[in-house]
Every structure is written in structure tokens, then in C-alpha cells.
Amino acid sequence: MTAYAFVNLTITNPDSFNAYxxxxxxxxxxxxxxxxxxxKEAEVIEGGGAAPTVAVILTFPDRAAAKGWINDPDLASVHALREGSGTSQIILM
Incomplete structure (x- = not known):
């Protein structure tokens, strides 16, 4: 079953984000x-907290694929670029 992930990014290092x-x-x-x-125009319409700089909805074939992507040691350097670009939160739905 298709899985979705919601990604919140608050960018403080644009160079790292561009490399990512x-x-x-x-x-x-x-x-x-x-x-x-x-x-790049996310806005909070209910609840507290600031909106992210960038909001992304990802799609994967299933939850296992999403977890494979985030946990793949061969992709650690790619994820490190995202993490180094500011703060991020990824929610698997």
C-alpha cells in the first residue's frame, strides 16, 4: 500500500540544502x-509553531520502502546534507 511522508524543513544553510x-x-x-x-509557502492554519521554510509530501510504494530510504547507510551522506541545511522533521503517514 502506498505510503506518504510529510517533510518539514527550516533552512538555515542554503548551500547545504542546494547540495542536498x-x-x-x-x-x-x-x-x-x-x-x-x-x-515554499507553507503556513500554519491551526495550532502553534512556525511554518517550515519548505514542506514536502513524499510518496513511496509502501512503508518498508520509506524506512529503507531513511535507514540506508549508502544514503547517509545525502541525509547528512539535509540535516546540515537546518532543522528537519520527517513524519511517515
């Missing part, structure tokens, strides 16, 4: 993942 973006697609493709929607 250059590699993120190939990393997702390895597990059949894709960015379904990307927004």
Missing part, C-alpha cells in the same frame, strides 16, 4: 520514492 537537492531525487528513486508536492 542535487542528490535527493536519485536517493528517493532508489526506493521508488518521489516528491509528490513541494511548497
Amino acid at each position: 537537492r542535487a542528490q535527493a531525487g536519485a536517493a528517493l528513486n532508489k526506493y521508488g520514492g518521489a516528491a509528490m508536492e513541494v511548497s
